[in-house]
Amino acid sequence: MISLQRIRNDTSIPRKYRSPSKNRHELDLMQRHLAGEEPSERHWSAAKRWLKRESFGKCAYCEARTDTVAHGDIEHFRPKTIYWWLAYCWDNWLFACQICNESYKRAQFPVAGARMTEWDLDDAVLSEIAGSLAPCPLDGDARYCLGAYWAEAKAERADLIDPYREDPSSLLAWKVDSIEEAVMVVPASRRAATQRRVKACVRVLGLNREELYRERWAKYVDLKLYVRVRAKLPGNDPLRAEIERKIESMMADDASYAGMCRYFVRRVWKLPL
Numbered sequence: 001m002i003s004l005q006r007i008r009n010d011t012s013i014p015r016k017y018r019s020p021s022k023n024r025h026e027l028d029l030m031q032r033h034l035a036g037e038e039p040s041e042r043h044w045s046a047a048k049r050w051l052k053r054e055s056f057g058k059c060a061y062c063e064a065r066t067d068t069v070a071h072g073d074i075e076h077f078r079p080k081t082i083y084w085w086l087a088y089c090w091d092n093w094l095f096a097c098q099i100c101n102e103s104y105k106r107a108q109f110p111v112a113g114a115r116m117t118e119w120d121l122d123d124a125v126l127s128e129i130a131g132s133l134a135p136c137p138l139d140g141d142a143r144y145c146l147g148a149y150w151a152e153a154k155a156e157r158a159d160l161i162d163p164y165r166e167d168p169s170s171l172l173a174w175k176v177d178s179i180e181e182a183v184m185v186v187p188a189s190r191r192a193a194t195q196r197r198v199k200a201c202v203r204v205l206g207l208n209r210e211e212l213y214r215e216r217w218a219k220y221v222d223l224k225l226y227v228r229v230r231a232k233l234p235g236n237d238p239l240r241a242e243i244e245r246k247i248e249s250m251m252a253d254d255a256s257y258a259g260m261c262r263y264f265v266r267r268v269w270k271l272p273l
């Protein structure tokens with residue numbers, strides 16, 4: 001997992017997801033909820049290309065590339081089965097692979113604090129609420145601004161890491177198991193909160209599933225070889241510069257398992273790359 005950034009401008013966020021158009025869709029969401037119907041998947045499927053770009057074509061959780069054999073999902077960070085009113089919330093979406101999303105996470109969302117308060121629609125005038133179920137991604141609605149949304153979200157003390165909101169590198173570390181030929185995700189510190197949260201990420205997202213730890217091992221073996229070759233070359237050798245470019249490309253935002261590669265290069269081997 002690496003840090004991601006929302007691109008907040010008129011061209012990156014289609015009009016229907018912004019105020020005032022989003023009012024109409026939130027009205028539809030409330031009507032569906034009262035009628036016991038599912039929210040419309042069509043609503044968020046059009047956002048996939050934008051979220052995929054922000055995620056560099058990789059799953060926001062496991063960092064595997066999704067485009068070779070699958071389309072990838074729009075994932076609701078806060079599951080729509082619990083947080084129905086955030087089903088159409090742009091800031092609740094991220095791009096994820098089907099395995100992290102559908103096989104593992106599903107509707108799980110462990111929190112250590114109090115959950116966000118659910119909207120009570122029973123006596124509400126829906127048309128007055130419409131537009132303020134979720135913040136506008138361009139922060140264009142004073143009734144519910146992004147700052148208020150993030151304050152509520154923070155109070156939940158969610159176990160899972162939202163890579164748009166916090167830097168995963170402060171929580172995640174990687175451990176090599178040469179006998180199993182595996183690289184496992186582990187907590188980066190002994191702090192109780194870090195231990196709890198990373199264990200939840202591993203369990204809920206399946207971050208240590210065999211397919212991942214084997215792929216990470218293969219990447220780690222390549223990375224280590226490049227680092228060893230670099231160490232044997234004099235500083236002015238053109239091959240050393242080439243090797244360094246290769247190592248840097250393995251840590252780039254669009255490289256699979258870049259978070260793991262950065263961890264070993266910068267924190268374990270302490271290379272100035």
Ligand SMILES: [Zn+2]
Binds near residue numbers: 098099
């Ligand atoms: Zn994934």
